[in-house]
Amino acid sequence: MSATYDFDAAIRRIPDFPKPGVLFYDITSLIGNAEAFGAVIDTMKHLYQGRRIDAIAAVEARGFLFATPLAYLLNLPTILIRKKGKLPGTTVERSFSLEYGEDTIQIHRGDIPIGGNVLIVDDLIATGGTIRAAVDLLRESGACVSELFSVIGLPFLGFRELLSDCSIETLVCYEGE
Numbered sequence: 001m002s003a004t005y006d007f008d009a010a011i012r013r014i015p016d017f018p019k020p021g022v023l024f025y026d027i028t029s030l031i032g033n034a035e036a037f038g039a040v041i042d043t044m045k046h047l048y049q050g051r052r053i054d055a056i057a058a059v060e061a062r063g064f065l066f067a068t069p070l071a072y073l074l075n076l077p078t079i080l081i082r083k084k085g086k087l088p089g090t091t092v093e094r095s096f097s098l099e100y101g102e103d104t105i106q107i108h109r110g111d112i113p114i115g116g117n118v119l120i121v122d123d124l125i126a127t128g129g130t131i132r133a134a135v136d137l138l139r140e141s142g143a144c145v146s147e148l149f150s151v152i153g154l155p156f157l158g159f160r161e162l163l164s165d166c167s168i169e170t171l172v173c174y175e176g177e
Contacts, residue, residue, distance in 0.1 A: 005043070007171045010036035025152050025174065027123050031065060035140070040151060040171065042123065044070045044121075047169055054116030055079050055143075057107075059134060060086070062123035066151060070121065079118065081134050088131045092141050096133035105133055107141070114142035124152040125170065128159030135166060 012029035016022065044066065057079040058067030064080065071078040084093060084104035091106040102165045112118075120134050125148070135145045146166055153159065153170035160168065 005036070006037040007036065007040070007151070011172065025124065025154075027062060027151060030151070040066065041069045041073070041169060044149060045073050048119060048147075049074060050061050051119075051147075052117050053119045053147070054113045055111075055118050057081055057120045057134060057138060057145075058116075058123040059120065059130060060105075062144050063121050063160065066123060066149075067121035077111070077113075079107060079121075081105050081107055081137075092137060094133045094137040094140070096129050098125065098129055103130070105130065107137060109141070112138060112141045112143050116143055117147075118143045119147045119149060120145060121149045123150065124154070124155045125150040125159045125163075126157045127167070128157075130163035131159070132162050135163070 009077050010030040013024040014024040014026055017024040053076060055077045056067045056071040058064045058081060062084045062113055068078050082105065084106050087106050087108055089108045092109050093104050093106040095104040096103055120131060122131060125131055131148055138145050148163060148166050148168045150170050153173040155173055156176050
């Protein structure tokens with residue numbers, strides 16, 4: 001584990017993106033830095049190795065980048081949580097509200113470990129709406145979800161309250177823009 005790695009320094013900030021007044025925390029700078037990306041994966045491995053986890057669910061799309069190497073290192077399957085219409089098999093789905101409208105996520109029904117413990121991984125948790133929908137969909141489908149991981153957390157947007165029934169690990173939290 002790289003407990004002393006400065007993840008904050010590896011995250012680029014882009015003001016006024018995607019609209020004026022918004023400060024965007026860009027993880028592509030972290031992914032493009034092999035040392036920083038390796039430190040993220042090593043830290044995740046240290047956090048979750050030895051815990052009772054049966055699968056790792058990855059939220060589209062940047063969550064795939066972090067969940068898949070962790071799943072490989074822990075010898076676990078990866079469950080893809082995708083936007084509606086992107087999975088070809090039999091799926092289960094859940095719609096949810098966003099700040100700007102509605103969205104729907106889907107998971108292949110056969111990928112969900114009934115009674116199994118699932119860790120959900122994403123790159124950033126802001127309001128928590130997408131992760132909440134993922135937790136609820138997995139639970140409604142028979143899996144157990146109690147742990148969430150994200151590289152970046154924006155607690156000032158209220159995700160901790162929305163996800164209070166789960167343990168949440170983040171590498172970097174920003175308390176404001």
